[in-house]
Amino acid sequence: GAGVSQTPSNKVTEKGKYVELRCDPISGHTALYWYRQSLGQGPEFLIYFQGTGAADDSGLPNDRFFAVRPEGSVSTLKIQRTERGDSAVYLCASSSGTGLDNYGYTFGSGTRLTVV
Amino acid sequence: ILNVEQSPQSLHVQEGDSTNFTCSFPSSNFYALHWYRWETAKSPEALFVMTLNGDEKKKGRISATLNTKEGYSYLYIKGSQPEDSATYLCASPNPALIFGKGTTLSVSS
Numbered sequence: 001g002a003g004v005s006q007t008p009s010n011k012v013t014e015k016g017k018y019v020e021l022r023c024d025p026i027s028g029h030t031a032l033y034w035y036r037q038s039l040g041q042g043p044e045f046l047i048y049f050q051g052t053g054a055a056d057d058s059g060l061p062n063d064r065f066f067a068v069r070p071e072g073s074v075s076t077l078k079i080q081r082t083e084r085g086d087s088a089v090y091l092c093a094s095s096s097g098t099g100l101d102n103y104g105y106t107f108g109s110g111t112r113l114t115v116v
Numbered sequence: 117i118l119n120v121e122q123s124p125q126s127l128h129v130q131e132g133d134s135t136n137f138t139c140s141f142p143s144s145n146f147y148a149l150h151w152y153r154w155e156t157a158k159s160p161e162a163l164f165v166m167t168l169n170g171d172e173k174k175k176g177r178i179s180a181t182l183n184t185k186e187g188y189s190y191l192y193i194k195g196s197q198p199e200d201s202a203t204y205l206c207a208s209p210n211p212a213l214i215f216g217k218g219t220t221l222s223v224s225s
Contacts (some may be wrong), residue, residue, distance in 0.1 A: 004159070033212050042122075042205055042215035043160070056212055091160070102148055104162030105213065 002026075004108035006092050012114045013082055021077040021111045025094030032075050033095070033105065034067055036088040043091055049075060082115045089113075118142060120208055122216035129196050130224055136192045137219040139206030143187035147209050151180055151191055154218070155202040163191075163204075196223045 005024040013019050025032050030051055035043035045059040049069045060066070064082075069075040079086055089110040097103030121140045129135050141149060148167045154160040164173040169184040177194045193200055203220045207213035 035215075040217070042120075042207075042217040045212050045214055048212040059212075093160075102165045102167055104150060104165050105152075105160075106162070107159040109159050 006108035023075045023092030029094035031095040033093045035091040038088045118210040118214045120216040126220040128222045139189045141208045146184045150207045152205040
C-alpha cells in the first residue's frame with residue numbers, strides 16, 4: 001500500500017478482554033516495528049520483526065502481549081486480559097532497512113486503545 | 117539499555133522566533149540519530165537520519181547538527197511558524213529505534 005495502515009483507529013474494551021491490533025506495512029518493507037505511546041512519553045519500543053521472525057521482543061512488557069507476522073507482511077499485536085494500564089496509542093512502523101542503518105521509519109496513524 | 121534524552125520537554129515561542137532543542141544519547145556504539153516530527157492527529161514523520169560526527173542536515177527552515185563524540189544533536193527551527201507546532205522526537209537504533217520523550221513546540225501567531 002501507499003502507507004502504513006493500522007486498524008482499528010480507536011478501540012474501547014473492557015478490562016479483562018482480549019484485543020487484536022492490526023498493522024499493514026508498506027509493501028516490500030521487511031522490517032516492522034510496534035511501539036506504544038502513553039501521555040507525556042515518547043514511543044516505547046515493544047517488538048521488531050525482520051521478515052516473519054521477531055528479531056527483538058525485549059520491549060513486550062509481559063506475557064499478556066504477543067505479536068505475529070506469519071507471512072512477513074501484515075502483523076497483529078495481541079493483548080490478553082487487558083488492564084487499564086494498557087491504555088495507550090499503539091504505533092506501527094515499517095522500514096526497508098535491517099535496523100542499524102540509515103533508513104527512516106514510516107509510521108501508521110496508530111490505534112488508540114482505551115481499557116475501561 | 118539505550119537512554120535517549122531530550123530537552124526541554126516543552127517550549128512555547130512566538131511566530132518568527134528561532135528556536136532549538138537538544139537530544140542526548142550514549143556516544144559509545146553509535147550507529148545513527150533520527151529526528152521525527154509528530155503533529156497532533158497525524159503519524160510521526162521522518163525529518164533526518166544522521167550518522168557522521170559533524171553532520172549537518174537541513175530541510176527548509178529546520179536544520180540539525182550531530183556530535184557523536186559527546187553524544188548530542190541539536191534541532192534548529194528558524195523563523196518559527198504556527199504550522200511548526202508539533203512534538204519533535206529523536207531516536208537512536210538498538211537495533212530498533214529507541215525514542216526520547218520528545219520536545220513539544222507550540223508556536224503562537
